[in-house]
Amino acid sequence: MPHDRVDGTTRRKAMQCLMLGSAGVLWTVKGGVPQSLQLVGDAAAAETGDFSFAQVSDTHIGFKNPINPDPNGSLNDALARITAAKPRFMLHTGDVTHLAKPEEFDTADQLLKAAKLETFHVPGEHDVIGDDGKQFFARFGRSKGGGWYSFDQDGVHFVALVNVVNLKAGGQGSLGREQIEWLEGDLKGKSASTPIVVFAHMPLWAVYPQWGWGTDDGDAALAYLKRFGSVTVLNGHIHQVIQKVEGNITCRTAYSTCFPQAAPGAAGASPGPLKVPAEKLKAMLGVRRVDVVADKVALSDATLAS
Amino acid sequence: MLVFWLGRRLAVRFAAAVLVASVAAGALVRHGAAAPTADAAVAIADFAFGPSTLAVKRGTKVTWTNKDDEPHTVVADGDPRLWKSPPLDTDDSFSLVFDHPGTYKYFCTIHPRMQGTVIVE
Numbered sequence: 001m002p003h004d005r006v007d008g009t010t011r012r013k014a015m016q017c018l019m020l021g022s023a024g025v026l027w028t029v030k031g032g033v034p035q036s037l038q039l040v041g042d043a044a045a046a047e048t049g050d051f052s053f054a055q056v057s058d059t060h061i062g063f064k065n066p067i068n069p070d071p072n073g074s075l076n077d078a079l080a081r082i083t084a085a086k087p088r089f090m091l092h093t094g095d096v097t098h099l100a101k102p103e104e105f106d107t108a109d110q111l112l113k114a115a116k117l118e119t120f121h122v123p124g125e126h127d128v129i130g131d132d133g134k135q136f137f138a139r140f141g142r143s144k145g146g147g148w149y150s151f152d153q154d155g156v157h158f159v160a161l162v163n164v165v166n167l168k169a170g171g172q173g174s175l176g177r178e179q180i181e182w183l184e185g186d187l188k189g190k191s192a193s194t195p196i197v198v199f200a201h202m203p204l205w206a207v208y209p210q211w212g213w214g215t216d217d218g219d220a221a222l223a224y225l226k227r228f229g230s231v232t233v234l235n236g237h238i239h240q241v242i243q244k245v246e247g248n249i250t251c252r253t254a255y256s257t258c259f260p261q262a263a264p265g266a267a268g269a270s271p272g273p274l275k276v277p278a279e280k281l282k283a284m285l286g287v288r289r290v291d292v293v294a295d296k297v298a299l300s301d302a303t304l305a306s
Numbered sequence: 307m308l309v310f311w312l313g314r315r316l317a318v319r320f321a322a323a324v325l326v327a328s329v330a331a332g333a334l335v336r337h338g339a340a341a342p343t344a345d346a347a348v349a350i351a352d353f354a355f356g357p358s359t360l361a362v363k364r365g366t367k368v369t370w371t372n373k374d375d376e377p378h379t380v381v382a383d384g385d386p387r388l389w390k391s392p393p394l395d396t397d398d399s400f401s402l403v404f405d406h407p408g409t410y411k412y413f414c415t416i417h418p419r420m421q422g423t424v425i426v427e
Contacts, residue, residue: 064395065375099377099393125416129379129393169383169413169421211353212419270353271417272376 049154054082054117055199055288057093057236058256060126061111062104067273068281071098071258072111077304078257078287079115085289088153090117093236093254094124094164094201096136105135123147124201124236125164132165148179150186156292157190159183161200163215173202173215173237180220187224195230195295203235205244205251208264211271213238225249232297234288238264239274241286241301252299255286342367342403348422350378350394350414355422362404363427369401370394378420383411 056078063071082090092112097104112119121140123133133147143149147162161183163173175183190196198204204218215221225231231249239256240263260276262269276284283305291298343365349356351373362368370380372394380400382388388410391400404410404426414420 067375099395126377129377129416130390167415167418169411169418171418210419212417270374270376272353272374 050291050293051154052085052087052289052291053153054085054087054090055093055234055254055290056082056090056257057201057254058095058124058239058258059092059108059111060095060098060256060258061108062098062101063258063273064098065259065273067259067275072107074257074282074285074304075108075111076114077282078285079111081302081304082287082289083115083117087117087289090115090119091199091234092119092121092140093199093234094122095126095236095256096121096124096140097127098258100127100129100131100135102135105139109139120151120158120160120199122160122162122200123164125167128165133162146176146179146182148182154292155295156195156197156297157187159186159196159198161198161204161221163200163202163204163218168216171216172206172209172212173200173204173218175215175217175221180217180224183221184224187228190228192227193229193295195232195292195297196225196228197232197234197290197297198225199234201235202237203242203251203253204233205246207238207242207244207253211264213264213271222249230295230297232290232299234290234299238271240284250297250299254288255284255301255303257285257287257304260284345369347371349373350380350420353417353420355380355412355414355420358421359423359425361425361427364407365403365405366426367401367403368424369399371399372396377416378414379416380412380422381415383413383421 059075060071068074096108123136127133127136137147141147148160150157150159161175161179163175166176167174202215203213204215204222206214226247229248233249233251235253238253239259239261241253241255243250243252259273261271262274283303286301286303289300344363346360346362346366346368348360348368348370350370353374360368372378375396377393377395379393380391389402394400404424407426410424412422
């Protein structure tokens with residue numbers, strides 16, 4: 001029995017050592033950041049809950065080109081797909097309207113509200129024509145000042161950026177110094193394990209600068225995001241799905257619900273609407289579902305023909 | 307002084323034009339100007355202004371016409387903006403009369419890589 005007692009003590013001590021040691025040797029991944037169990041325990045209070053949300057983009061209400069004779073119908077089709085999946089909310093990544101006319105905003109607002117989903121907006125360059133976004137922000141704005149904002153949902157930090165106002169001749173999208181400083185401050189207190197979702201209309205990276213498909217100071221914003229373990233950047237503007245992954249940052253553009261555009265730099269093409277046969281249109285329009293499961297952000301794109 | 311006309315093809319919506327231009331350019335707009343002495347045209351096509359540099363004599367009315375399937379704007383570069391067109395959808399036009407010599411740079415605020423210059427002699 002003494003042998004057993006000694007053995008037991010040893011075992012108990014060994015267990016204690018293991019527990020102490022486990023803080024350094026047992027790792028898990030939270031928000032893309034490897035962590036010890038002990039740290040995970042500390043962070044458990046802010047743990048992400050599983051949920052999904054939707055992204056809709058470039059609805060261009062007011063578009064009158066025969067390429068899509070019914071942009072309102074296309075948006076309704078897109079919203080039906082979105083609501084069927086019961087997301088918690090929806091992001092609209094800009095170009096709600098085609099020409100920023102009051103009646104276009106009215107129609108778009110009515111169609112979007114019919115989905116009965118909380119919707120977070122950022123403007124596209126079409127939404128701010130002539131008034132630097134005054135109408136857009138009056139209707140869809142969530143902050144004073146430049147229109148950028150952030151919010152938290154079940155442990156995920158969402159950042160809405162505006163890169164279509166005060167564009168400079170010869171340039172691409174632009175965030176401006178004030179917004180980038182705000183972003184730095186907004187992210188400052190966040191743990192690197194917080195999953196981050198950024199949304200803005202124009203791609204933050206240079207997809208194709210010759211067509212203005214990028215943001216002049218996008219890299220300055222991405223620099224503040226690099227330390228996070230899981231960063232998802234959702235953009236619109238180019239009416240097709242293109243993804244770039246760099247480190248822990250995944251940038252992905254989205255389908256339009258109104259008209260397609262050509263592949264970047266396609267021979268003989270311009271960044272305008274792409275003419276496609278009527279029967280092929282729905283296969284080139286679409287919506288996105290985003291699932292947040294166990295800290296992982298998964299993107300799935302579906303066309304309106306699927 | 308710069309004088310502004312706005313309309314589809316012709317300067318038929320003069321009242322509306324003055325209103326829009328007044329908002330855009332403030333004190334620079336003069337109501338009731340002398341008739342333009344010449345006409346010149348700039349085509350907006352394939353995401354470019356053509357010609358990208360246009361030289362005209364004083365008093366010339368310059369008309370931009372959008373031939374693209376995409377809307378464009380014609381907006382003076384610089385702060386404050388000397389003028390700002392409304393969005394020009396396919397086949398829409400916008401006209402300005404240039405009364406004073408100078409070099410006027412402009413761009414499309416929707417597609418800011420599209421740039422042009424009007425040189426008034």
